[in-house]
Amino acid sequence: MSTTTAGDGHSPALQRTIGPVQLTLYALGSMLGAGIYGLIGKAAGQMGNAVWLSFLVAVVAALLTALSYASLGSRHPRAGGAAYVTQRAYGIPILSFMVGLALVCSGLTSVATQSRVFAENLSKLTGIESLPIWLIALGFVMLLAGLVFRGIRESMWVNVVCTLIEAAGLLLVVAVGMSFWGSVNYFETPRETSDSSLVLLVIQGAVLTFFAFIGFEDTINVAEEVKNPQTTLPLALVSATVIAAVLYVAIAVTAVSVVPAHELADAPSPLSKVMEGAAPNFPPIILVLITMFAVANTALVNYITASRLMYGMAKQGLLPERLGEVHATRQTPHIATMVLFAVVAPLALFGGISELASATVLLLLVVFAIVNGALIILKQRPGELKGAFEVPLFVPIGGAAICAVLIVSRLASEDWHAPAIAGALLAAIAVIYFVLRPKAIDTTEDEASV
Secondary structure, three states, rough: OOOOOOOOOOOOOOOEEEOOHHHHHHHHHHHOOOOOOHHHHHHHHHHHHHHHHHHHHHHHEEEEHHHHHHHHHHHHHOOOOOHHHHHHOOOOHHHHHHHHHHHHHHHHHHHHHHHHHHHHHHHHOOOOOOOHHHHHHHHHHHHHHHHHHHHHHHHHHHHHHHEEEEEEEEHHHHHHHHOOOOOOOOOOOOOOOOOOHHHHHHHHHHHHHHHHHOOHHHHHHHHEOOHHHHHHHHHHHHHHHHHHHHHHHHHHHHHHOOOOOHHHHHHHOOOHHHHHHHHHOOHHHHHHHHHHHHHHHHHHHHHHHHHHHHHHHHOOOOOHHHHHOOOOOOHHHHHHHHHHHHHHHHHHHHOHHHHHHHHHHHHHHHHHHHHHHHHHHHHHHOOOOOOOOOOOHHHHHHHHHHOOOOOOOHHHHHHOOHHHHHHHHHHHHHHHHHHHOOOOOOOOOOOOOO
């Protein structure tokens, strides 16, 4: 297979350099992130010692949508994959546009949020409190933009290092706490429960822990830079989801074995508290450094994803054509990378976007439901291109149903701010669509060149 994607014979194109191991680590790094370091406390507060059950149920729920993404990536390995398959399935340009920009918004808010977190941690770690947080955050975003512009090969190697450090941090917590395994009742909940109420409690916990697995959607967006994407994408997505599940269950068992669940719920840094309980002499600075690598990795993955989404949408005719340009030397979407920096930088400067980030998570669930629906349509369409990785029809149906339940759950549990912001974002995206009036390119063309 060629090392570059198909172009027009004259224009530079993206470079295929990502192998199966790199892509698996890319997907795994996107899932692990820094969220688990705080999420385990919230989940333990809700589930007690049975928190590991919630992660098991959550991975089954997440796997349904991950398998749908894997199948779609196998069929249509395109940058901006979600927007592409939405257009191919539904044929509604405004829907494809809104799906793509909703994902871009999610990436933007994540990068801006993580840049602030990284800056705050670096400031405390180094003691350089004379420098304002916004300046450190801006410098961090500039480094990210420079790395993404430099090349996908370099970005992937940084991602590999960060992901291995993230995973090592979680394995370290498991290793020091493993001697405590078996010390508690792992089916104990915060209150007395019957079998039926335990099932309900586990489902409620799974709704919370499901978000620990969000990240698989990032993988499909680098499809045009993956070697043999038809087989590599499904392998990486499924492998990363299973590895993340094993790590999360092990962390959950370890955490409640070392620290009582109610104390974990109240701890500002739950895994740090676990380390203190299991290894009191362990230098806490090491966990802080690992967390910083996790934060940086999350930001890097989301920057890459957003740039490839904009590139892919431009190639589809959904965004201005210039955003689909590739640098002749670096073979990266340099215009999209620069535009993203211009948007992320102000967000990183001003901060205070936690509610915006929460709203984009809600939008992600809507996108997941739409993408699952796209696979249902494509599987039933006569003559539609098949992939190297096909799943039964119940997979996307189940994935769409679970996403719908999660959306209703989020709307019921959140205050009005996040849904209102999500609605405002969708309205703003719709306005942008009618201003740009893009004409989506027909997606039924032969894809043999991809």
